[in-house]
Amino acid sequence: MNNHSKNEIKTSQIIAKLVSNTPGRLRLRVGNRHRTQEEMQRLANALQSHPDIKQVRTNLTQGSITVQHDGEDSLENVYTALGDLGIIFGDIGEGKSEVADGVASTVINLNKRVKESTDGIIDLRFLFPLGLGCLSIRKLMLQGLQLDIIPWYVLAWYSFDSFLKLHANSMAPKSEQ
Structure with missing residues (x-):
């Protein structure tokens, strides 16, 4: 017997880095492993269906997702939506270490x-x-x-x-x- 509700979506963890957080706008960069057209589009579509989110834009080359939301009151709901999609914030690594640079x-x-x-x-x-x-x-x-x-x-x-x-x-x- 399945104890999960129908609305619960099983997702793998997606590590992302918070790049910018200004009132009404949140931008994050997804780790290289999840920078595929399908994955980025899936995330954008899921976020776009959230009531507190006005607009979602993706940049596949940079691996960034920009979320326009209703403001400070909706920010916590946006973080919750990101968490529900399996997005966790951490160091995604940019390919080179500080020592290599x-x-x-x-x-x-x-x-x-x-x-x-x-x-x-x-x-x-x-x-x-x-x-x-x-x-x-x-x-x-x-x-x-x-x-x-x-x-x-x-x-x-x-x-x-x-x-x-x-x-x-x-x-x-x-x-x-």
């Missing part, structure tokens, strides 16, 4: 400094493969063809491969305009 920012700044100090002749995309290449030559000269530990040819390959990957855009054929 910090490291990337540091490397970008260092690259700018190197480029500025050499008047644009040399940058880290050149220096990094060059450094690996020099390290491979040094290792070859000091240790010979030693194949039991990282051999010189692996470092030489990394030098060559990183040079190609770091210069992929600049080596692509230019299209005529």
Whole structure:
């Protein structure tokens, strides 16, 4: 025997981040896992049928749902409706951690400094493969063809491969305009 009422909808938890909460307007960003056309439309339709909600807009690219509601008196009802749909508020993650952003920012700044100090002749995309290449030559000269530990040819390959990957855009054929 089923103890659930007919109106109860079984939903999975959808993690969302509250982006903006101004009087009469609430905007949230849905986690990547639920950013599908079907899921976003399902949420929008369910919210639109709520009596305290005037309008619901979705942006699939950003994963955001904007809810226009009747004001402060209806805000608690909107939160309840979101909860009934399985939406819980938390950190959805944006793909990069703060540490990754910090490291990337540091490397970008260092690259700018190197480029500025050499008047644009040399940058880290050149220096990094060059450094690996020099390290491979040094290792070859000091240790010979030693194949039991990282051999010189692996470092030489990394030098060559990183040079190609770091210069992929600049080596692509230019299209005529």
